[in-house]
Amino acid sequence: MKKVVTFGEIMLRLAPPGFLRFSQANSFEVIYGGGESNVAVSLSNYGIPVDFVTRLPKNDIGECALMEMRKKNVGTGHIIFGGDRLGIYFLETGAVSRGSKVVYDRAHSAMAQIEKGMIDWEQVFEGADWFHWTGITPAISQGAADVCLEAVETADKMGLTISTDLNYRAKLWKYGKSPEEIMEPLVRHCDIILGNEEDAEKHFGIHPEGLDVTKHGHDVTAEAFLSVCQQMMKKFPKAKKVITTLRGSISASHNTWAGVLYDGQQMYKSPTYQITHIVDRVGGGDSFMGGLIYGLKTYPNDDQKALNFAVAASCLKHTIYGDANLVTVPEVEKLLSGDSSGRVAR
Numbered sequence: 001m002k003k004v005v006t007f008g009e010i011m012l013r014l015a016p017p018g019f020l021r022f023s024q025a026n027s028f029e030v031i032y033g034g035g036e037s038n039v040a041v042s043l044s045n046y047g048i049p050v051d052f053v054t055r056l057p058k059n060d061i062g063e064c065a066l067m068e069m070r071k072k073n074v075g076t077g078h079i080i081f082g083g084d085r086l087g088i089y090f091l092e093t094g095a096v097s098r099g100s101k102v103v104y105d106r107a108h109s110a111m112a113q114i115e116k117g118m119i120d121w122e123q124v125f126e127g128a129d130w131f132h133w134t135g136i137t138p139a140i141s142q143g144a145a146d147v148c149l150e151a152v153e154t155a156d157k158m159g160l161t162i163s164t165d166l167n168y169r170a171k172l173w174k175y176g177k178s179p180e181e182i183m184e185p186l187v188r189h190c191d192i193i194l195g196n197e198e199d200a201e202k203h204f205g206i207h208p209e210g211l212d213v214t215k216h217g218h219d220v221t222a223e224a225f226l227s228v229c230q231q232m233m234k235k236f237p238k239a240k241k242v243i244t245t246l247r248g249s250i251s252a253s254h255n256t257w258a259g260v261l262y263d264g265q266q267m268y269k270s271p272t273y274q275i276t277h278i279v280d281r282v283g284g285g286d287s288f289m290g291g292l293i294y295g296l297k298t299y300p301n302d303d304q305k306a307l308n309f310a311v312a313a314s315c316l317k318h319t320i321y322g323d324a325n326l327v328t329v330p331e332v333e334k335l336l337s338g339d340s341s342g343r344v345a346r
Contacts, residue, residue, distance in 0.1 A: 001048060001049065001297065002049070002127060002128055002129035002130070003048075003049035003050055003051055003075070003127055003128045003129075003130075004040075004043055004048055004049070004050045004051075004128065004129075004130040004131075004132060004293060004297075005050070005051045005052075005053060005078075005124055005125060005128045005130070005131050005132070005155075005160075006036040006037070006039050006040045006050065006051075006052050006053070006131075006132045006133070007036055007052075007053045007054070007131070007132075007133050007137065007147075007148065007151055008034055008035055008036030008037065008054060008111075008133065008134055008136060008137045009034050009036075009054060009087055009106070009109065009111035009112075009136070009137065009140060009144075010032055010033065010034040010036075010037040010052070010054055010056075010065045010068075010069070010086075011032070011033065011034050011086065011087040011088060011089050011106060011109075012030065012032060012061060012064075012065070012086050012087070012088045012089075013030070013031040013032065013033055013088075013089055013090075013091055013282075013323060014028035014029070014030060014088060014089075014090050014091070015028060015029050015031070015090070015091040015092070015093065016028060016029075016092060016093075017029055018093070019093055019094075019095045020092075021092055022090065022092050022101075022103075028090075031322045031323055032064065032065045032068040032323075033282075033283065033322065033323025033324055034054075034136070034323070035134040035136050035137075035165065035167055035285075035286050036052065036054075036132065036133065036134055036136075036137070036286075037052050037054070037069060037074070037323075037324070038283045038286035038287065038290070038323050038324045038325070039132055039165075039286050039289050039290045039293070040052040040069070040072075040074045040290075041069075041072045041074060041290070041324040041325065041326070042286070042287055042289075042290025042291065042294070042313070042324065042325045043290050043293060043294060044072050044073045044074050045072075045325070045326060045327065045328055046290070046291075046294045046328070046329050047329070048293070048294060048297065049075070050074055050075060051074070051075035051076070051077065051078055051124070051128070052069055052074050052075065052076065052079070053078045053079060053119065053124055054079055054080075054111055055079070055080050055081070055082055055083060055110045055111045055113075055114045055118070056079060056080075056081055056083075056086065056110055056111075057081070057082070057083045057084055057085055057086055057109075057110045058081040058082070059084075059085075061085075061086045062081070062086055062110070065086055066079065072324070078119070078123070078124045080114075080118055080119060081110075082110055082113070082114075082118075083108075083109065083110030083111075083112075083113050084108070084110070085108065085109055085110065086109060086110065087104075087105070087106030087109035087110075087111060087112070088104075088105040088106060089102055089103065089104050089105065089106065090102065090103040090104075090105070091282060093280070094252035095252055095253050096251050096252055096253050097251055097252065098252060099252050100252060100281070100282070102171075104171055104172065106140065109140075111137075111140060111144060112140050112141040112143070112144060113141070113143060114141075114143050114144055114147050115143045115146070115147070116143070116146045116147055116150055118147065119147060119150070119151070121150055121151050121154035121155070122154060122158070124151075125154060125155055125158050125160060128160060129160055129161060130160055130161045130162075130163065130293060130297070131151065131152070131155040131160045131161070131162050131163070132162075132163045132164070132165075132289070132293065133148055133151065133152065133162075133163075133164055133186075134164060134165040134166070134167040135164065135165065135166045135167040135168060135169070135179075135183060135199065135203065136167045136169055136172065138182050138183065138186060139169055139172035139173050139179070139182075140172060141175055142175055142177065145177070145182045145186075148186060149185060149186055152186055152189040152190070153189065155189070156189045161191050161192065162189050162190045162191050162192070163190060163191065163192035163193075163194070163289070163292075163293060164186070164187060164190045164192070164193055164194065165194040165195070165285060165286070165289050166183070166187075166193065166194065166195035166196075166199035166200070166203055167195075167199065167285065168198055168199045168202040168203055170202070179202060179203045180203055180204055180205070183203045183204070184204070187203075187236055187239075188236055188238065189238065190236065190238065190239055191238060191239060191240050191241070192239070192240065192241050192243070192292075192296070193232055193236065193239050193241070193242045193243070194242075194243045194244065194245075194285070194288070194289055194292070195232070195242075195243075195244060196244050196245060196247070196285075197224075197225065197228060197244070200228050200231075200232060204232075204235060206228055206231045206232060206235070207228065208224040208225055208227055208228050222246065222258075222260040222267060222269045225244050225246075225260055226262065226267055228242075228244070229242040229244070229260075229262035229267070230262075233262070233264055240263065240264070241261055241262065241263050241264075241296075241303070242261075242262045243259060243260065243261045243262070243292065243307070243310075244259065244260055245257070245258070245259045245284075245285060245288050245311075245314070246258040246259060246260065246272075247284075252278070253276075253277060253278050254274075254275065254276050254277075254278070255275045255278060255281070255318070256272055256273065256274055256275070257272065257273045257275050257284075257311065257314065257315050257318070258270045258271065258272040258273065258311060259288065259307055259310060259311045260307075261303050261304075261306075261307045263303060268303050268304045268307050270307050270308050270310075270311040271308065271311070273311065273312075273315040273340075275315060275318045275319075278318045279318060279319050279320060279321055280317075280318070280320060280321045280322060281318055282322075282323055283317060283322070283323040283324060283325065284314050284317055284318060285314070286323070286324075286325070287313055287314040287316075287317035287324075287325035288310045288311065288313070288314035289310070290310075290313065290325060291309050291310035291311075291312070291313030291314060291325075291332065292306060292307070292309075292310035294309065294310075294313075294329075295307065295308075295309040295310055308336060309332060309336065312332050312335045312336045313325060313327060313332045315335065316331060316332065316335060
């Protein structure tokens, strides 16, 4: 199977232990992760050859991030070095009615200072048939947006399948450009678009008719997103599939989880899972995307099966501490078969 390439920023995640608040913390637990590196780790766990491309500082912390990728069997041969620091984000994990909080400290990171011409994309894409990026990367800086555009234009020219997770992050768009101005030329090249109702609205002014997610968080239906999918396909005619996750937030600890996939003619809906005791929801969307790419590559003629795999994989991610999904194909298939007992495997 040909390789997948993902591109984005990997960060140092610092989190108080357990459910402590920032103000209670005397120590922070260290994890390395980011949207595109999380997708790469998922794919590697499923046996898909994958390269992660980023820019890291040439110091001990950058080396730690690099080692984390190597440890997970993710290709790092096209990572470039420069800049002074790795981006950081602080995570306070919520519970019940208290939501989680994220504080970013990623200004002037190595990745934020990347520039056009630093990466030879034709060389990166040799032997690849899929490129994945997210809306986080072009939100970091103008330079990151420029390099992302270089990547999608080259991938398109070379005939790769291009996927994106729109991933709107309000706290990142700070360099003077509107999300739509930057994102529209990028998404125009995409074959596969993943995004929820907020992503579509904040980036492109597209929203599901008659739905306020803050008021109807546990009543989200697939039908409510049909109009979003149709509007997205009209705006981006190259897109072959538009996908969204359906997260019903009953509380910070209890979510419902499902997904829908629209191929321009038919809307596919997955089973709905009750995730009643969330361990870590960070990276839930990334784990869905990793599962979806695996599913679409492995079952190219069965969108329902690909969607079901993605939802089951990301359901399991909610039980795993850290940014990345560390499950295997047999574990996902066990849940798909209906076995959610959690019994000890002896």
